[in-house]
Amino acid sequence: MNRSADPAKNVETRVYAAPEVIPPGERRRHPRYLLTRPVITIPVLADGSPDEERVGEGYTIDVSVGGMSLRIDQSEPPRLSTLVVGVESESSQYHFSTVRMRNVIESSEGKRIGVEFVEPERCVFRAEQLQPWFDARTFSLAPPANEEALTRWCGLGVTRPVVTDYVQVCSACRALPTFRHGCRKCGSARLGNIQLIHHFACAYVGFVEKFEQHGDLMCPKCRAKHLVVGADFEYLAGPYHCLDCNWRDSTPEHIAQCLRCGMRCPASQLSEQQLIGYHVHRLDPLVLIDSVR
Amino acid sequence: MFTDWIHWCSSIRSDELLWALTPLLLLDAPRYVLGSLVMWACDFVSDIWRLLTGATDARPHEYCPSVCVVLAGLNEADTIASTLGSVWGSYPRMEIVVVDDGSTDGMADVATEFALTHANVLVIRKPRRGGKSSALNAALPFTQAEVIVCVDTDSHLGPGAIWEIVQPMADPAVGAVSGTVIARNPFLKLITWLQAFEYLRSIFVGRMFAHRLDILAIVSGAFGAFRRDALQRVQGWDVGPGEDGDLVLRLRKAGYTIALAPYAQCLTNLPVSWKRLFFQRRRWEWATITFNCRKHVDLANPFAPHFRWSNLAMLVDSWLFSVVLLYAFWGYLGYLIWHSHEDLGKLLFLNYLAYAGIEIVNLLVVLYYSLDRRRDLCIGLVAPLMPFYYLFLKAAQVWAITEEILTRRSFRDNFVPEHVRAVTWHW
Numbered sequence: 001m002n003r004s005a006d007p008a009k010n011v012e013t014r015v016y017a018a019p020e021v022i023p024p025g026e027r028r029r030h031p032r033y034l035l036t037r038p039v040i041t042i043p044v045l046a047d048g049s050p051d052e053e054r055v056g057e058g059y060t061i062d063v064s065v066g067g068m069s070l071r072i073d074q075s076e077p078p079r080l081s082t083l084v085v086g087v088e089s090e091s092s093q094y095h096f097s098t099v100r101m102r103n104v105i106e107s108s109e110g111k112r113i114g115v116e117f118v119e120p121e122r123c124v125f126r127a128e129q130l131q132p133w134f135d136a137r138t139f140s141l142a143p144p145a146n147e148e149a150l151t152r153w154c155g156l157g158v159t160r161p162v163v164t165d166y167v168q169v170c171s172a173c174r175a176l177p178t179f180r181h182g183c184r185k186c187g188s189a190r191l192g193n194i195q196l197i198h199h200f201a202c203a204y205v206g207f208v209e210k211f212e213q214h215g216d217l218m219c220p221k222c223r224a225k226h227l228v229v230g231a232d233f234e235y236l237a238g239p240y241h242c243l244d245c246n247w248r249d250s251t252p253e254h255i256a257q258c259l260r261c262g263m264r265c266p267a268s269q270l271s272e273q274q275l276i277g278y279h280v281h282r283l284d285p286l287v288l289i290d291s292v293r
Numbered sequence: 294m295f296t297d298w299i300h301w302c303s304s305i306r307s308d309e310l311l312w313a314l315t316p317l318l319l320l321d322a323p324r325y326v327l328g329s330l331v332m333w334a335c336d337f338v339s340d341i342w343r344l345l346t347g348a349t350d351a352r353p354h355e356y357c358p359s360v361c362v363v364l365a366g367l368n369e370a371d372t373i374a375s376t377l378g379s380v381w382g383s384y385p386r387m388e389i390v391v392v393d394d395g396s397t398d399g400m401a402d403v404a405t406e407f408a409l410t411h412a413n414v415l416v417i418r419k420p421r422r423g424g425k426s427s428a429l430n431a432a433l434p435f436t437q438a439e440v441i442v443c444v445d446t447d448s449h450l451g452p453g454a455i456w457e458i459v460q461p462m463a464d465p466a467v468g469a470v471s472g473t474v475i476a477r478n479p480f481l482k483l484i485t486w487l488q489a490f491e492y493l494r495s496i497f498v499g500r501m502f503a504h505r506l507d508i509l510a511i512v513s514g515a516f517g518a519f520r521r522d523a524l525q526r527v528q529g530w531d532v533g534p535g536e537d538g539d540l541v542l543r544l545r546k547a548g549y550t551i552a553l554a555p556y557a558q559c560l561t562n563l564p565v566s567w568k569r570l571f572f573q574r575r576r577w578e579w580a581t582i583t584f585n586c587r588k589h590v591d592l593a594n595p596f597a598p599h600f601r602w603s604n605l606a607m608l609v610d611s612w613l614f615s616v617v618l619l620y621a622f623w624g625y626l627g628y629l630i631w632h633s634h635e636d637l638g639k640l641l642f643l644n645y646l647a648y649a650g651i652e653i654v655n656l657l658v659v660l661y662y663s664l665d666r667r668r669d670l671c672i673g674l675v676a677p678l679m680p681f682y683y684l685f686l687k688a689a690q691v692w693a694i695t696e697e698i699l700t701r702r703s704f705r706d707n708f709v710p711e712h713v714r715a716v717t718w719h720w
Contacts, residue, residue, distance in 0.1 A: 200713045203426035203532045221528035239417055250416040
């Protein structure tokens with residue numbers, strides 16, 4: 001059987017020209033397990049959106065690691081080769097997987113459709129397609145690429161929108177910023193810090209330089225020598241001071257600068273953007289098989 | 294029964310009466326009543342004279358040095374914003390330094406929020422608690438102001454308090470100025486009411502008298518002003534407890550005088566339980582032994598440099614009234630109980646009435662000087678209960694002094710963190 005590079009072209013071949021006897025090479029090599037569960041099939045259009053008019057219902061016949069056999073209550077089998085199949089779990093929750101139709105077998109009990117699970121990179125609900133993505137042109141986080149199609153999948157109950165994250169973005173242009181410690185007043189990152197020494201015994205607090213005497217530390221107040229850090233004294237960080245505007249503060253501010261428009265402001269003044277992704281209950285064949293065993 | 298007591302009183306001889314009123318006549322009358330009355334009499338005559346001559350006593354606030362208000366505290370997130378609000382903007386040449394002594398309740402964050410919207414407010418965070426002295430000292434490298442004003446982080450300044458407290462600094466000999474601390478929560482409980490009246494009596498009026506005699510030995514940690522040069526000369530505060538009193542004695546030793554600004558008022562929250570009051574007073578009294586009797590006993594040495602008779606008088610006042618006569622009081626009480634007789638109840642009642650009478654006199658003196666007579670009169674209504682309150686304080690005093698004399702208890706107190714008190718000098 002020739003496989004075309006374009007899956008859309010294979011649709012006609014596979015759906016309507018399925019051989020009555022499947023060559024051994026085409027059969028599933030993995031052990032099959034009989035399983036009867038309610039199932040829905042949703043054809044996938046070329047743009048990744050669902051074909052809502054051809055949603056089929058039925059039940060599974062068997063399942064293996066590589067694929068499934070389904071019986072669909074539909075007079076005409078789906079035309080498209082790629083389907084999203086939802087199998088109802090024991091908890092009445094549908095779990096979905098992208099499958100490729102392999103054959104359609106007519107029997108006295110009806111149409112039996114053989115499908116195989118597609119490779120992860122061909123899956124309709126790839127993780128990267130469900131999540132917002134970084135747009136390097138605008139330095140911002142964009143919604144999932146095929147959001148319109150995902151919305152339609154939501155309408156069928158296959159996916160649902162979820163808040164995946166909250167990120168701080170520029171309040172002017174919604175682009176992502178960079179962060180640094182800086183001056184609360186002017187935003188400069190050029191900060192200085194003075195170190196102090198607190199001598200425990202006499203409670204004196206002064207600049208480190210005042211304690212330094214010929215390579216040793218001596219308290220300028222009580223003249224105690226050979227001071228040991230931790231036991232006799234501790235270092236204290238004095239307030240930060242800005243080398244640009246001379247502002248003094250106990251802690252530097254988190255300053256943000258927008259990557260796109262360059263606006264600089266305290267991080268607390270940024271806007272918060274809600275990131276919406278999509279969630280789908282994925283079908284795991286091993287779990288299905290495990291439930292049969 | 295009262296008639297019996299009257300008969301008993303009229304029947305006792307004058308020498309017996311003197312013996313009966315020994316504690317009053319020895320301890321409280323000369324220290325608090327006579328002094329206050331003499332001071333009042335002088336001021337009364339002076340005021341009458343001024344009234345007759347048409348002179349005015351109102352002095353404008355002419356002296357305006359640069360001031361740095363230091364607010365050092367630990368876990369005062371609830372009150373620091375209110376304190377900052379009462380300080381900020383109350384004086385033109387002022388900066389504020391808040392020192393967070395290792396708080397865990399976000400006090401520094403509250404102060405930083407305030408600093409963001411108010412100019413000249415600096416917040417210093419200490420990573421771990423080092424004691425109040427080091428917190429106050431941590432502010433000194435970051436200010437060039439001429440006067441350092443210390444305010445407790447749970448206190449509230451009265452109107453014009455900074456203006457009032459810096460005026461005595463116009464005299465270059467003055468190294469520190471004591472403000473007046475009054476109750477912020479006087480009517481909360483009976484215990485705060487009693488303390489409120491005690492503060493009026495002993496801090497407001499009592500310090501006026503001590504100041505006139507130049508024996509003022511304390512500048513409250515809650516509200517006091519220090520000349521920066523003087524602070525630099527003595528290198529700031531030493532390790533506490535009682536670091537405020539210690540600093541004043543070191544300033545006096547360095548030759549500075551201590552002034553009083555009675556109308557620079559600071560409202561502070563008073564302890565609301567007897568247990569906390571006991572611990573507070575115990576800490577205060579330890580300082581009498583640690584500093585007045587040990588560390589700075591050289592102030593009484595006439596051959597020492599900067600010796601002043603006023604310093605000697607101050608120490609004698611402290612030794613006599615806080616130690617000797619205190620033990621004499623309890624000795625007398627013990628003697629009375631040991632030699633109990635049928636008239637003991639009458640004798641104690643006589644003493645009670647005499648002490649209550651003293652409090653009435655004190656109240657009148659307080660009201661003469663008061664800025665808010667109505668409030669102070671309400672506080673003074675508790676005067677009849679004051680003898681019992683002072684009995685409690687005297688018990689705390691004698692307990693504290695005895696344990697400090699015998700065991701140097703102050704150096705095991707949690708007021709100073711363990712890593713600091715382990716290496717400091719135990720006087």
